[in-house]
Amino acid sequence: MEVNAGIQKRLFEGKVVSDKMDKTITVETEQTYIHPKFHKILRKTKTYKVHDETNQAKIGDIVEFYEGRPAAKTKYMYLARIVRAV
Secondary structure, three states, X not given: OOOOOOOOOOEEEEEEEXXXXXXXXXXXXXXXXXXXXXXXXXXXXEEEEEEOOOOOOXXXXXXXXXXXXXXXXXXEEEEEEEEEOO
């Protein structure tokens, strides 16, 4: 019996901003939120290093990725699929 049978990984979506590394892409995600005091809509961006085993994602692509075991010091995300290719 498998222990993690019912657990589904959280998917992130973002835009590829760099593909210069081997088997690694840099993906930028954007989060919007309302400031609690000033009630202004703000955007927060964060970049992730994502493991791309087949080097198929290119700059400008919209991709889905998920968190997994660390593949390197700063790389712990894995490419799930390319949503829209440019």
